[in-house]
Amino acid sequence: MPKSNLMDRTSGFLKKSLETMPPKKRLEYLNQKLRGIVQYAYRNSPAFKEKLDSVGIKPRDIRTIKDLDRIPITKKADLVELQKKNPPFGGFEGVPLSELRRIYVSPGPIYEPGEMEYQELGWAQGMYACGFRPGDIVINTFSYHMVPFALHMVDNSLHRIGCIVIPTGVGNTEQQVNILKTFKVTGFCGTPSFLHAIAEKAEEMGLDLKKDLNLKVGFVAAEMLPESLRTKLEEKFEMVIRQTYGTADIGCLGYECLKKNGMHVPDDKIVQIVDPQTGQSLEPGKTGEVVATTFNKVYPLIRFGTGDLSVLTETPCPCGRTSPRLIKILGRVDQVTKVRGLFIHPGQVSEVASKHPQIERCQMIVTRKENKDEMILRIELKEEVPPSERLKEEIEKSIREVMKLRGEVQFLPRGTIPEGAKIIDDQRTWE
Ligand SMILES: [Zn+2]
Structure with a gap:
């Protein structure tokens, strides 16, 4: 098989009409989506109804993103507590359990409902922006069992683009290297440290990472990506590596484009930066907690506090995408932290x-x-x-x-x- 160098990985959009909306149109679009999900969640998610009732708000009071500040923030710790009180989903689910396809179990434990047909757009937008294209053969090295990320989110998103997935999961580095070689694998999904482990193993096996392997694009998540490590891996494999950010509960909240210019907020979320003390949203450029709202009716998390600190920018990105960007994740609001993803x-x-x-x-x-x-x-x-x-x-x-x-x-x-x-x-x- 020849190296697929002819594929255009550097231009285009997964959803051009959404990704290039002028800011005013984007705001109208998001406000409309917001009104829809607030009304839906109030009717179908007991936890959300209780939340609005507790502060005396009706769905009609939430007209625009600005109004979101009136809704109390839901934190990960709240999810754990409420799920214990009201198992399995704490009343956060937006459809009856009988309509689910899968149930996921994340550490905490936190249970996540998984829909029949995968709705999320964000991860796929990120993969496309990074250079994944139809026909790419991709190893998905995220862990497939229990947690929703690998199977539900990454696998479905690769399918959405038209990639062929080899669900390798994490570990077995030697076998992973052999798979890369045998199938001339072009795409990698996983943690940066695992890609690093694969590089080391391949070199140990006497392979030339550029000649013997065919990796072109890497979509990494669940860990910080130090620039030194990115540069090292990009040079070793002669590939492009872009990172993404999100959580298992709410999905993708940001992805890097080729310009490496912060992380674009996908078009199926509202991301706010709020003052961690007051919960009030801050203007672009100010540091605060990332608070997100999804339009997913199966699991309609509204004003979900991630506990991550970041800064939002609305300055135009040369890639043509008009969504705001999270400049960088600056750490955790409290001591909750991420270890190996x-x-x-x-x-x-x-x-x-x-x-x-x-x-x-x-x-x-x-x-x-x-x-x-x-x-x-x-x-x-x-x-x-x-x-x-x-x-x-x-x-x-x-x-x-x-x-x-x-x-x-x-x-x-x-x-x-x-x-x-x-x-x-x-x-x-x-x-
Ligand atoms: Zn961009």
């Missing part, structure tokens, strides 16, 4: 601790070594408890169970963890 939060650390009464105090440290996230649970044991290999292994097992991630346990002398220390201390730095 999954959210971890202080509640999970406490849950691990509660399973082992021998623990007096503990703190999770997140670091990064050779482009890989590492989690170390530092523990001070009760006076009468001697540290042992067996206890270490037991606690590490609990970390895996609760957080769905591997973490290392380190026993420390009593009095080492300072008073008032953060439960999760994210020590990673991003240049």
